[in-house]
Amino acid sequence: MMIETLVIVVLLTFLIVCTIGIIVLRDLLAAVILLGMYSLIAAGIFIVMDAVDVAFTEAAVGAGISTILLLACLSHTSHVQKPQQHNNIWALIMVSLTGLLLLYGTMDMPGYGDANSPAQQHPELAQRFIHESGSEVGMPNVVTSVLASYRGYDTLGETVVVFAAGVAVLALLGLKRREGLEPEDDEPESGNRRVSRQVADGEQDRGNDGVANS
């Protein structure tokens, strides 16, 4: 228990350091890498808290895919953040106030791992999942039982959300070529582009894409 607390405190300290780094750094590439680190540390904390499934998702999505996607975004823009011209004191006050309110809100939450919290004691929630899922669903992993069976509707909703996100991005970015908006490809190769096209110099003529796309 003692060791666990120590590990969590150390990891949380890393998290804070990462966050400050992300805010302070003007170099966006470094900030994105730090963001990936942030997710990985968060995944570590989830593992210490025995939430393996969540940790798995955090590591795969947060540290993996979203870092890649942000890097791909960076390849479209500059690597350096523009220096902030204005100095908005009101924004700082509002953010601090909201932060304080959120902290105040956590006062009412049950302690971490508190067995007597309402969620743990509810006869139709945690109690039932833990005691009955073996005979009702039969999966050794209770998380899967809850996600896919007890909470099947929610997971359907989540899948639809993921689908909708994909459709939205396609609507904004993906279908450009179909309208015959041939992208210019004669810009000089700059370092910024590296992520998306690293070795893509062996690129076939761009006409291929139009075919593959339709």
Add this chain to the structure above:
Amino acid sequence: MMRRYRQQRHRVLQIITKLLIPFILLFALYVQFHGDYGPGGGFQAGVIFAAAFIIHGLIFGVEKTRQVLSPGVVRVMMSIGVFIYALTGVWSMMKGGAYLDYNVFADNPLTGQHWGIFAVELGVGVTVTSVMISLFYSFASSRV
């Protein structure tokens, strides 16, 4: 000349990637189908499966990856995943149960649950994989 040099420069990465990709795919399938017993499930498996294609895109160029898995196919897969999930629910209704009530899929409710969860997780996996790959394609290739 320049072109040749660029391709040679990433030779080590290319070979290592080629070695890694089958294992990434295999691990994704393991996470997908072993989610009932250990940590994992459709969502994580989908992301890992997509990661294999994304690393291919990063190292070999998105155009090459588009030839392996065309964006059109990915787009269709996006909807197929949701369709599998929703159809599982409709199927259970046709079998006489409630929507997404897996007990009716087999004589033994536990077997039915097993089948139902298998189908649902497959749907989640397919959708997540194809959405992630699709996002990567869109971000990596659109020249704004």
